[in-house]
Amino acid sequence: MAIQNVIAWIEHKHGAVRRVSLEAATQARTLADALGGKVHAVVTGPGAATAAETLKKYPVDQIHVSEEDRFLDGAVDALESVAKSAGNALVLVGNTMLGRDVGSRFAARLDCGINADVVDFKTDGALAAVMPKLGGLVITTCAFEGDYGVGAIRPNVFSAKETSGAGEIVQIPSTGKASSITVEDEVEEAAAELGVEEASVVVSGGRGLGGPEPFTTILKDLADAFGGAVGASRAAVDAGWVAHGHQVGQTGKTVSPALYIAVGISGAIQHKVGMRTSETIVAINKDAGAPIADFADLLVVGDAFAIVPALTNLVRDAKAAHA
Amino acid sequence: MRPEVSPLKILVTVKLVPDTNADKRIDPATKRLVRTGVETVLNPFDEYALEAALQLKEKLNDGSTVTVVSMTPASGKEIVRKALAMGADDAVMISDDALAGSDLWGTSVALAAAIKAQNADLVMTGTQSTDAISGDLPGMLAEKLGIPGLTYARSIEVADGRVRVQRETDNGYMTISAPLPALVSVTKSANEPRYPSLKGIMGAKKKEIKQLAAADLGLTVAVGTDGAKAKLIDVATPPVRGKGRVVNAADGEDGARQIVDFLKERKFL
Numbered sequence: 001m002a003i004q005n006v007i008a009w010i011e012h013k014h015g016a017v018r019r020v021s022l023e024a025a026t027q028a029r030t031l032a033d034a035l036g037g038k039v040h041a042v043v044t045g046p047g048a049a050t051a052a053e054t055l056k057k058y059p060v061d062q063i064h065v066s067e068e069d070r071f072l073d074g075a076v077d078a079l080e081s082v083a084k085s086a087g088n089a090l091v092l093v094g095n096t097m098l099g100r101d102v103g104s105r106f107a108a109r110l111d112c113g114i115n116a117d118v119v120d121f122k123t124d125g126a127l128a129a130v131m132p133k134l135g136g137l138v139i140t141t142c143a144f145e146g147d148y149g150v151g152a153i154r155p156n157v158f159s160a161k162e163t164s165g166a167g168e169i170v171q172i173p174s175t176g177k178a179s180s181i182t183v184e185d186e187v188e189e190a191a192a193e194l195g196v197e198e199a200s201v202v203v204s205g206g207r208g209l210g211g212p213e214p215f216t217t218i219l220k221d222l223a224d225a226f227g228g229a230v231g232a233s234r235a236a237v238d239a240g241w242v243a244h245g246h247q248v249g250q251t252g253k254t255v256s257p258a259l260y261i262a263v264g265i266s267g268a269i270q271h272k273v274g275m276r277t278s279e280t281i282v283a284i285n286k287d288a289g290a291p292i293a294d295f296a297d298l299l300v301v302g303d304a305f306a307i308v309p310a311l312t313n314l315v316r317d318a319k320a321a322h323a
Numbered sequence: 324m325r326p327e328v329s330p331l332k333i334l335v336t337v338k339l340v341p342d343t344n345a346d347k348r349i350d351p352a353t354k355r356l357v358r359t360g361v362e363t364v365l366n367p368f369d370e371y372a373l374e375a376a377l378q379l380k381e382k383l384n385d386g387s388t389v390t391v392v393s394m395t396p397a398s399g400k401e402i403v404r405k406a407l408a409m410g411a412d413d414a415v416m417i418s419d420d421a422l423a424g425s426d427l428w429g430t431s432v433a434l435a436a437a438i439k440a441q442n443a444d445l446v447m448t449g450t451q452s453t454d455a456i457s458g459d460l461p462g463m464l465a466e467k468l469g470i471p472g473l474t475y476a477r478s479i480e481v482a483d484g485r486v487r488v489q490r491e492t493d494n495g496y497m498t499i500s501a502p503l504p505a506l507v508s509v510t511k512s513a514n515e516p517r518y519p520s521l522k523g524i525m526g527a528k529k530k531e532i533k534q535l536a537a538a539d540l541g542l543t544v545a546v547g548t549d550g551a552k553a554k555l556i557d558v559a560t561p562p563v564r565g566k567g568r569v570v571n572a573a574d575g576e577d578g579a580r581q582i583v584d585f586l587k588e589r590k591f592l
Binding site: 071072076095097100101102103104105107108109111112113114115116117126128129132133134135136137138139140141142143144145146149152180181182183184185186187188189190191192193195244245250251254258259268269270276277280281282284288293294295296297298299300301302303305306307308309310311313314315318319322 | 341344345346348349426427431453457462464465471473475496498499500501510511512552553554555556557559560561564566568569572575576579582583586589
C-alpha cells in the first residue's frame with residue numbers, strides 16, 4: 001500500500017515552535033487530504049507540552065507528546081512508534097540541522113526513501129517530492145517507494161496557516177531508555193535571531209564591504225527594517241568578518257527568500273548557486289560589470305555605504321506609512 | 324562500550340563531486356550534467372573531516388590510523404589519492420556499476436556495510452556534499468552502524484573511550500559526548516584543511532587502496548537504481564534568470580530611491 005498518512009516532526013526550543021515546523025504541519029494536511037490519510041504531529045523533549053498548545057491551532061488530527069529529555073533518540077523513537085502505529089506514513093521535517101538529524105535516522109531505521117530540500121510535492125500519481133539540485137541548475141522529482149518516506153522541506157517555501165478545531169493530544173509512553181548521546185551543556189554565543197534560510201528578506205554583504213563592522217551596523221539595520229536576516233558571501237566569512245552560519249552559497253546555506261539584497265557581492269558562481277532561486281534579487285555594487293549584473297533583477301551601481309543607510313530610512317518610512 | 328580504546332582506528336568517508344567553482348551546465352537533451360571541462364574534486368566538506376581526523380591522529384600520537392572510504396566509480400582513484408597525500412594511511416574504494424544510481428538509503432546501506440567490516444572506533448564525515456547537499460548521510464550511517472551520531476561538530480576530542488564534541492547550533496554550541504565507537508560529522512568552522520605536501524604526494528603512491536565490489540559487501544538487499552526508495556522520475560531545467568536592470572546611483576539618496584521605486588513596482592513596499 002502506498003503512503004497515506006503524514007507525520008509532521010515538530011522542532012521547538014523550550015516549547016517555542018520553529019516556523020518551518022508549522023509549515024510542515026500545514027503542508028501535512030494538504031498532502032494527507034490528497035492521499036486520503038490522517039495528519040499527526042510528533043513533539044518531544046522539555047517544553048513539548050507547551051509546543052503542543054501552539055499546534056492545536058494548526059490542522060493536525062493527533063498531537064503526540066513526550067516531555068522525555070533524550071537528545072535525538074527521543075524524537076526518532078517517538079516518530080518510529082507513531083509511524084508504525086499509523087502505518088503507511090510520510091514524515092515531514094524541516095531541512096534544518098535537527099530536522100536532518102532526526103529525518104535521516106528515521107529513514108535509515110525504517111529503510112525508507114528520504115528526499116531533502118523539498119520545495120514542492122506531487123500527489124497526482126505516486127507521491128513524489130520536487131527538489132532543486134546542483135544549486136538550482138536542475139529541478140528533480142523523486143517518487144517515494146514503499147510504505148514510509150521522509151521529506152525534509154526547505155524553510156520559507158510552504159505556508160503555515162492556522163485553522164479552527166484543535167487536534168487531540170496523545171501522550172507518548174515512556175521508553176525508559178537512556179540517550180546514547182549525553183548533552184553536557186549548551187552555550188548561546190549570540191542572540192537568537194532569524195536564520196537566513198527562514199527569512200523572507202535576506203540582506204547579504206561581501207568583500208566589497210571591507211570589514212566586519214558593516215555587518216552589525218548598516219546591513220543589520222536594513223535587514224531589521226525589513227524584518228529579515230543578514231547573510232554573507234564566502235569571502236566575507238573566510239575573512240572572519242561574520243560567522244559561518246550567515247554564509248550563503250555552495251559551501252554555506254541555500255536560500256530562496258522573497259527578496260535578496262546583495263551588497264558588495266560580485267556574484268561568483270559559488271555564491272550564485274546559494275541564492276539564485278530567490279524571488280527577487282537586488283544588488284548594490286560599485287562595479288557595473290560584476291557577474292551579479294547577469295542575474296540580479298536590479299543592479300544599482302554606486303557606493304553601498306551611502307545607499308544602504310538611505311535605503312534603510314526609506315524602508316522604515318514606507319513600513320510606517322503602511323502600519 | 325569498550326573499556327579502553329587506544330590506538331584508534333579512525334575512518335573518514337569521502338565523496339567525489341564536480342568542481343565547486345566551475346559554472347555547471349545541463350545538456351538540454353539528456354538533462355544530465357555536462358562533465359566536459361568540469362573537473363572532479365574531493366568534496367570540500369569532506370576535507371574538514373579528513374583534516375580533523377589527521378589532527379586527532381597527530382594529537383593522540385599513539386599509533387592511531389586514518390582510513391578513507393569512498394563509494395565512487397573507479398575513475399575516482401586520483402581523488403582518493405589526494406586524501407592519502409594529505410596524510411591518510413590507507414583507503415577503501417567501493418566501485419561497482421551495480422551501485423550506480425543509489426539513493427541516500429542505498430548509499431547508506433552500502434557504505435555502512437563497508438565501514439562495519441573495518442571495525443572502526445571513530446567514523447568521521449563531512450556535513451554534506453556540494454552536489455547533493457542533503458546533509459542526511461551522517462545520520463543515516465550512524466543509524467545503520469548502530470552507533471551514536473554526533474553531528475555538526477566544530478571541535479572534537481577523544482579521551483577515556485569517549486568522544487566529546489562541540490556541536491554547532493543556530494546561535495552557539497552544545498557540548499555532547501558518547502562512548503566509542505561513534506560517528507562525528509565535522510563542520511567548516513572546525514579547521515583549515517592542509518594542502519598535500521610534496522612528500523605526502525610521493526608517499527601516497529605507495530599506500531594501499533583496497534578495491535571492493537558490491538559482492539564484497541555481503542548485502543542482502545538491492546541497492547543502486549533498482550533498489551532506490553526515492554526514485555528519480557523527472558529532471559527539469561528551470562527557466563534561466565535573465566539579465567535585469569542596471570542603473571547608476573548619483574548619490575546614496577538617489578540609489579536608495581531607485582531601489583524603493585523598484586520594490587514598490589514589485590509590491591514589496
